Amino acid sequence: MTTPNPTRDGLWLDDLVEGATFTTGTHELTAEEIVAFARDFDPQPFHTDADAAAGTFFDGLVASGWHTAAVTMRLVVTSGPPIATGIVGGGADVAWPSAARAGDVLRVEIVLREIRRSRSRPDQAWVVVEQRTLNQHDAVRQTTTARLLAWQRPRHD
Amino acid sequence: MTTPNPTRDGLWLDDLVEGATFTTGTHELTAEEIVAFARDFDPQPFHTDADAAAGTFFDGLVASGWHTAAVTMRLVVTSGPPIATGIVGGGADVAWPSAARAGDVLRVEIVLREIRRSRSRPDQAWVVVEQRTLNQHDAVRQTTTARLLAWQRPRHD
Numbered sequence: 001m002t003t004p005n006p007t008r009d010g011l012w013l014d015d016l017v018e019g020a021t022f023t024t025g026t027h028e029l030t031a032e033e034i035v036a037f038a039r040d041f042d043p044q045p046f047h048t049d050a051d052a053a054a055g056t057f058f059d060g061l062v063a064s065g066w067h068t069a070a071v072t073m074r075l076v077v078t079s080g081p082p083i084a085t086g087i088v089g090g091g092a093d094v095a096w097p098s099a100a101r102a103g104d105v106l107r108v109e110i111v112l113r114e115i116r117r118s119r120s121r122p123d124q125a126w127v128v129v130e131q132r133t134l135n136q137h138d139a140v141r142q143t144t145t146a147r148l149l150a151w152q153r154p155r156h157d
Numbered sequence: 158m159t160t161p162n163p164t165r166d167g168l169w170l171d172d173l174v175e176g177a178t179f180t181t182g183t184h185e186l187t188a189e190e191i192v193a194f195a196r197d198f199d200p201q202p203f204h205t206d207a208d209a210a211a212g213t214f215f216d217g218l219v220a221s222g223w224h225t226a227a228v229t230m231r232l233v234v235t236s237g238p239p240i241a242t243g244i245v246g247g248g249a250d251v252a253w254p255s256a257a258r259a260g261d262v263l264r265v266e267i268v269l270r271e272i273r274r275s276r277s278r279p280d281q282a283w284v285v286v287e288q289r290t291l292n293q294h295d296a297v298r299q300t301t302t303a304r305l306l307a308w309q310r311p312r313h314d
Contacts, residue, residue, distance in 0.1 A: 005212035007202050013160045041227035044243045045164050057160035057245050057306065065246055066230050066273055070198035077199055086201045088214050089222055095248030149214065 003123065003154045005086075010082035012153035013115070015123050022110040024075035026136075029063060031102035037067040062099035067104075068142045069094055072133045075108045081129075083150055090126065092146040098140075104135040113145075123152040160242075160280065160311045167239035169310035170282050179267040181232035183293075186220060194224040194264035216218070219256035225263075225299045226251055227292045236308045238286075240307055247283065249303035257299075261292040270302075280309040 031050070038047030042064035045052035050061040063071075077087050100106065114128040126147045133142035188207070195204030200219035202209035207218040219226075234244050257263065271285040283304045291297035 004214040004216075007213055037227075041231045042244075043231070044234060046243065056164055057161040057242060060159075064230070066223070068226045070194075070227065073221070073223050074198045074200070077201060083243075085214060086203065087199075089253070091250070091252030092222075093248070093250045096246070 003151045006084040007086040008082060008084060010084040011150075012084050013123070013127075014152040015154050016055055016081070016115060016127060017152060018112055018115055020081075020112045022081050024108040024110070025079040026105050026107045027071050027075055029071065029100055029102060029104045029106060033065065034061060034100075034102055037070070037149055038064050042066060044110060058099055060101070062101055063104075065094070065096040065099070065142070068096065068100045068133060069144070071106055072098075072108055072142055072144060073133065074111045075106065075133075076110065076131065079113065080108065080110050083127075083148065084153075085149070088149040090147045090149065092144050095143045097140045097143065100133075100135070104139075104141065106133055106135055106141065108133050115150075116142075125150050160192055160308045161305060163241040164243040165239060165241060167241040168307075169241050169281070170284075170307040171310050172238075173238070173269055173272060173284060175269055177238075177269045179238050181263045181265040181267070182236040183262050184228050184232055186228065186259060186261045186263060188218060188256055191218060191220045191224065191257075191259055194211055194227070195221050199223060210272070212280065213308065215256055217258070219258055220261075222251070222253040222256070225253065225257045225290060226301075228257075228263055229265050229299055229301060232263065232290075233267065235265050235290065237238065238269065240284075240305065241310075242306070245306040247304045249301050252300050254297045254300065257290075257292070261296075261298065263290055263292055263298065265290050272307075282307055 131144040203215040288301040
């Protein structure tokens with residue numbers, strides 16, 4: 001395909017360097033947000049009701065892992081690597097070593113691990129990013145390895 | 158740990174069989190839902206504004222992959238395998254072969270691929286599930302391989 005329109009002033013493939021690191025801003029997770037997300041997408045007692053959560057696996061209210069993933073995405077989109085054509089992911093491997101809880105102030109640390117140029121389309125690459133979503137005490141709430149698409153800066157001949 | 162309290166009447170590890178399949182109910186994705194999710198979690202023009210989405214990578218409004226993941230979770234929690242202690246995931250490998258769009262009627266097909274008993278805690282296992290999130294035309298919007306925790310039915314001696 002031709003180079004897609006940029007969604008913002010930002011980085012093109014030419015600007016990305018393996019090993020570069022980024023740290024996002026922060027987002028404080030509230031009990032209200034945890035419950036609201038879970039009612040829509042993960043209605044289980046340990047995500048929707050602090051009282052009913054007692055004695056369940058998490059023994060208290062925790063965020064859905066998919067909520068942690070969604071907050072992680074928001075942080076990456078708004079204050080991670082500003083890729084000009086946007087954060088376009090083909091897939092991701094996520095793990096939740098511990099569950100996020102109300103009061104967590106989350107941030108994401110990002111490393112551009114590898115840039116895999118397409119052989120058939122050399123203006124295009126998969127960028128493999130490794131991310132850790134941490135709270136204010138550096139507890140790891142999510143690890144993510146994601147594949148993002150990036151393009152070379154278009155030339156205007 | 159001891160067996161957590163069940164969150165519903167449902168299946169225990171003893172009841173799960175490798176190769177068992179489940180198909181969830183359906184959820185129709187609307188443009189309003191796509192935009193609302195994206196404003197909260199993935200604010201990029203191809204997810205928030207059909208006009209601004211023209212010419213970008215997706216060339217039109219599409220759901221955030223994390224929205225597809227969240228809808229997938231809702232379908233699995235509400236009409237997938239009714240594991241007694243809930244759907245507790247340690248992590249997942251997700252891919253989006255194509256992006257979900259407004260009007261997609263999504264369902265999830267699930268296979269219990271493998272049951273890995275814990276050596277140190279034989280009453281407990283990781284259940285590896287493979288999922289495909291499909292629309293009404295069988296376009297694959299997400300594939301997921303997830304690890305879920307399950308416990309043996311508690312014995313009341």
